[in-house]
Amino acid sequence: MIRLERRPQPSRLWTAITPLLAVLLTMIVGGLMFALLGKPPLEAIRIIFWDPLFHPQFAAYSRPQLLVKAGPLILIAIGLSLGFRAGIWNIGAEGQYIMGAICGAGMGLAFYPTTNPLIFPAMVIAGALGGWAWAMIPAVLKVRFGTNEILVSLMLVYVAEALLASVSQKLLRNPEGMGFPGSRNFQQYPAAHNGELLPGTGMHWGVLAAFMAVIFAHVLLTRHIQGFNIRLTGEAPRAARFSGVSPARIIFLCLGFGGALAGAAGLFEVSGPAGQITIDFNSGYGFTAIIVAFLGRLNPIGILLAGLLMALTYIGGELAQLMLGLPGASIQLFQGMLLFFLLATDVFTNFRIRIGKTEVA
């Protein structure tokens, strides 16, 4: 008889090793899947985890791309993690990301084609505000009417997608685009372009902002009273209330911060790597960031590493498709396994396995 017994306290050891264990299990089961597809499993795993960093032909290009891919994931996940810590479930970062991109891009395009060094900072502020405002909707509804922020924030993603489709065909459409939907490309508008800060590094302002957010969140959570309040609200809501922490303030703070970071991520993406507002501009960063936040144990440093790991599986997965002809869906399955095994192994943080007879109560 195998049964689970609750640990008196979450195991620190298991908290630390479950992410590694999850990666290992993903490699094993994923390798099995690749083998069943008739592809060499070890080579596939090597291409996914090793080649983006060290392949002589690709690494020089794909290493910087890791940062490009990880930047928005980390930035959004940091914002989400604060809320998750406080038990506030913002599932709609994708919508806040879109709204940030629309507001920020709109700000930049309004000034086209003038050049002024203040245009880009203004876009960043507009982007963050756009995401913040979008996140304030579930926050206000929750505080005022007690609505469920999971549902409201998620539904607002679809509203944001509809708005994105609308502005790419109307408000922000490129007047020189021959009637095709999509805005002007920021790559051709240097004053508003979020290009690489150092050529060939992949570092753009968004990646820098992500690193700064990691440091900021780390300091907030370990050194600042608001960080303590956030953690207290999540771990012991009643105690938090007794010690005078206002739940409404925590809700506004967490959703607002998450929305602003997601919005900024959207702006950095639209003005940099993506280049333009298009109907399909959003590619799921807001949802993937939820995985990154949990993979990183809601810990800022953990999120930094998880974001880089996630980016690695994306880029490595693309290379594996290219080099081995693996189906695209198998790569998505592989990434899904990562979260699945993380959640599965997480059980051991709070429980331990007992083998033996059940004691009679």
Add this chain to the structure above:
Amino acid sequence: MNRRTLLSTAAASIVGSTLASSAFAAAHGGTVKVGFIFVGPIGDGGWTFEHNRARLALEEKFGDKVETVYQESVPEGADAERAITQMALSGCNLIFTTSFGYMDPTINVAAKFPDVKFEHATGFKRADNVGVYSARFYEGRAIQGHIAGKMTKTNKIGYIASFPIPEVIRGINSAYIHAKKANPDVEFSVIWAYTWFDPAKESDAARALIENGADVILQHTDSTAPQAAAQEAGNVITFGQASDMSEYAPMPRVSSIIDNWTPYYIDRVQAVMDGTWQSDDTWNGIGTGMVGIGEISSAVPEDVKAEALALKDSIGSGAYHPFTGPLNKQDGSVWLAEGETAPDGDLLGLSFYVEGLTGDIPN
């Protein structure tokens, strides 16, 4: 995976690494390596399926003189630029990017790899090493419209549109013009799905149209979900889109527009082999076989089938242009005078409905 190595390599990459040059792309001892960027999965049964079929035909035709690679379900945007770059780095000599949204990424990557040739489907931006190609799908739509007009009993025709871009608007106009000619009482309702491939959304759209009385469903999306919805409803006819979708014949699928990229792809690969490849702008239709009309099934009466085939022949031979005046715009103003045919420039940027269509293009 060790966290520390991961972090330190990431840090190292910040410090020093530069974009690899196109040195890898050239020199491939006799074989031509051809890459394909696909917007959907190769099993979509429609648009991507046909591009992939042409890829396989290349391998069959050229044997070991050609090597092909592909990447499927590549999102349009930042990810596309990386996917195309990696393909160029992997040594491809010729890369086909097969969706409109890859336009700017293709141009960007092409600028970094002057020795690699690029072919972008359905776009309008060219460069010395970027050619564009598309098919005159509206020619096939004319035949669909004719059959639809003859076959409908409720006089209501549903149209599942993807995005309001000129290609899709051309298709709606062409189908409407010819349905109206066959049956002056027809009405079109258009649903914009804002997707090229989303079986659930396409299925919902088809159901909504059928519930509103449509007994013919035309689609400009890539999955077979509308066919399945029509089959379920019964007495509703559909047309295969991009691919033959013959698994739904003879009912609900009564005919289809088939994108046949094979001759074009063979032609372009041959040009690269011969060193004669040049950037150009190709827009072919029924005449060259780039647009094929799938078999008209037994559900269509013989006389209608004969008319449809006659229409196909006259378009194919160039005797008839699907956009021939007199044609007015939706607002009643004159577009084409009696006997005038639409110039390609008008068609490429088409952004309005013709007279008689109701509703607005979301614009």
